[in-house]
Amino acid sequence: MSWSKDPRGYHHGNLKEALLRAALDLIAQKGPAGFTFAEAARAAGVSPAAPYRHFRDREELMANVARRGFEAFAQALTRAWDDGRPEPFSAFERVGRAYLTFARSEPAFYSAMFESGVPMEADPELRVAGDAAFAVLRAAAERLIATLPAAGRPPALMMALHVWAMAHGIASLFCRGDAARRSLPMPPEDLMEAAILVYLRGLGIDPVRPSSP
Amino acid sequence: MSWSKDPRGYHHGNLKEALLRAALDLIAQKGPAGFTFAEAARAAGVSPAAPYRHFRDREELMANVARRGFEAFAQALTRAWDDGRPEPFSAFERVGRAYLTFARSEPAFYSAMFESGVPMEADPELRVAGDAAFAVLRAAAERLIATLPAAGRPPALMMALHVWAMAHGIASLFCRGDAARRSLPMPPEDLMEAAILVYLRGLGIDPVRPSSP
DNA sequence: AGCTCATGTTAATGGGGTTTACATGACTTG
DNA sequence: CAAGTCATGTAAACCCCATTAACATGAGCT
Numbered sequence: 001m002s003w004s005k006d007p008r009g010y011h012h013g014n015l016k017e018a019l020l021r022a023a024l025d026l027i028a029q030k031g032p033a034g035f036t037f038a039e040a041a042r043a044a045g046v047s048p049a050a051p052y053r054h055f056r057d058r059e060e061l062m063a064n065v066a067r068r069g070f071e072a073f074a075q076a077l078t079r080a081w082d083d084g085r086p087e088p089f090s091a092f093e094r095v096g097r098a099y100l101t102f103a104r105s106e107p108a109f110y111s112a113m114f115e116s117g118v119p120m121e122a123d124p125e126l127r128v129a130g131d132a133a134f135a136v137l138r139a140a141a142e143r144l145i146a147t148l149p150a151a152g153r154p155p156a157l158m159m160a161l162h163v164w165a166m167a168h169g170i171a172s173l174f175c176r177g178d179a180a181r182r183s184l185p186m187p188p189e190d191l192m193e194a195a196i197l198v199y200l201r202g203l204g205i206d207p208v209r210p211s212s213p
Numbered sequence: 214m215s216w217s218k219d220p221r222g223y224h225h226g227n228l229k230e231a232l233l234r235a236a237l238d239l240i241a242q243k244g245p246a247g248f249t250f251a252e253a254a255r256a257a258g259v260s261p262a263a264p265y266r267h268f269r270d271r272e273e274l275m276a277n278v279a280r281r282g283f284e285a286f287a288q289a290l291t292r293a294w295d296d297g298r299p300e301p302f303s304a305f306e307r308v309g310r311a312y313l314t315f316a317r318s319e320p321a322f323y324s325a326m327f328e329s330g331v332p333m334e335a336d337p338e339l340r341v342a343g344d345a346a347f348a349v350l351r352a353a354a355e356r357l358i359a360t361l362p363a364a365g366r367p368p369a370l371m372m373a374l375h376v377w378a379m380a381h382g383i384a385s386l387f388c389r390g391d392a393a394r395r396s397l398p399m400p401p402e403d404l405m406e407a408a409i410l411v412y413l414r415g416l417g418i419d420p421v422r423p424s425s426p
Numbered sequence: 427a428g429c430t431c432a433t434g435t436t437a438a439t440g441g442g443g444t445t446t447a448c449a450t451g452a453c454t455t456g
Numbered sequence: 457c458a459a460g461t462c463a464t465g466t467a468a469a470c471c472c473c474a475t476t477a478a479c480a481t482g483a484g485c486t
Contacts, residue, residue: 012433031330033246038473047435048473054433058474114385115328117244119392154411157398162379162408169382172327179332185370195375195412198367202415225464251442260466262444267464271443 016054018044023065028108031178032062032116062112063122069109070129076102077136088144089200089207095140096167096196097189103171104188114168137164144205154203166195229267231257236278241321244391245275245329275325276335282322283342289315290349301357302413302420308353309380309405316384317401327381350377357418367416379408 012018022043026035037058038048055061080098084091103110112118113130120127138160145156174181174188184191197207225231235256239248250271251261268274293311297304316323325331326343333340351373358369387394387401397404410420 015433033330036473037475046433049436049475049477050434052475117246117391117393120395121392158404158407161397161404162411165382165386165404165408166375166379167382168386169378169380172385173378173381178330179334180330182333184374191371191374191378194371195378198375198415199408199412200415202411202413228464249442250444261442262446262467263465265444 012044012046012050015044015046015050019051019054019061020064020068023061024108027065027111027116028177032111035062037061059118059122062116063118063126065109065112066116066118067123067126067129069106069113070126070133072106072109073102073113074129074133074136077133081136081140084140084143088140088147089205092140092144092200093193093196095137096163096192099167100171100175100188100192103175104177107177110171114172134160134164144200145203148204152204159203162199163196166199167192170195225257225259225263228257228259228263231259232264232267232274233277233281236274237321240278240324240329241390245324248275250274272331272335275329276331276339278322278325279329279331280336280339280342282319282326283339283346285319285322286315286326287342287346287349290346294349294353297353297356301353301360302418305353305357305413306406306409308350309376309409310402312380313384313388313401313405316388317390320390323384327385347373347377357413358416361417365417372416375412376409379412380405383408 019040022040023035025043026039037051040061041048041051044050051061055064076098077095080094081091082094118126120130138156141160141163142156145153145159170188170192174184174191200206232253235253236248238256239252250264253274254261254264257263264274268277289311290308293307294304295307331339333343351369354373354376355369358366358372383401383405387397387404413419
């Protein structure tokens, strides 16, 4: 669905897209630090100065990759959450797994989003995209907490932050593609599922609460 | 407390140490990616090629910094754990706080240890140091789990991994010094303490279990 | 047809990573 | 003490990268 030589293209046609894709490939191969502006240009078949017509500098390109990453991430989490079907508990576990699946299947996006050092303030759209992704997690937490008796409900924001931190921690430590990954005596997804299980039990949220048995 | 001209030094005297300190400063200031071999050499008052007499390349220097970081980290955690005094529960919470305190007060070490992309296999001593740090966490988890009735004790390794991931996640997301830090409506330490509280309750470990009231 | 502007290219500057050949001086050894 | 040796630095060179400035080109409008 993507051509590097578009007949409609005169000079290049869609260098911006080509650069973003090249960056994604390079980040996936050599990490966010190993990615170079010049090499992305080379991959797109243009001179080293050409990218500057589309991105102020290397960091702006990285911020763009991160923004798209957050958008795809939010989509993936939303799809996993599936509006809490069939019931919030198992749906929430699905979200946890989806988090790790994304980190593993889109390492370039994940690196750009969380490990590239790009400040969220770099681009308002980046912040919006990042907030939208977190909002999915937060909404899910709210739904899950709503299943508890009204008295003594923990704050949903806190729960969302805890789950985010746990997922990010597991992803960072155990889901990396490169050699920096720590070894683990089990699949990261299992570790994540167990963590969520224990954590939710700590909040008083139990796995099986069928309202209509 | 540190001179660049040591009288005992002829050529330099202790370039290796000077480079390690310079690297630590530079990483603290500009992140693990911003640190350059040449600048460390400049800070030590030496030619750009001199560091190669002491480190194979930039990565080996980084691995050395990471190793020292793990050693200091293990010390900090051990001190916080204090052999479980006065009782394992509060001591464990202290370890959680100490984790974040280290990440915040030694950002250069923490970056080198977890965000520099240095593979643990780069140096056997690095792996040993890293394992030793994790061992503190694991030993603490074992002690805490031992307070539970023998039937249905959760695996201590899993618990240690969960706490590690949670602490690392919070540290990575919310304790960074640079602009990439996410904003948080509360101190990270409080978030961490709440997480441990909830998690331990999920495991059936309660705060107050005085065996001798 | 000709103008204009977005888009690329070339060339130049300034830095960093790394290697190779050379220099220096501290320590050892006869 | 004189000479050799080895660790430690230096200088120079090479290649790559980021970024900018001056120049070129061609698409689309008038």
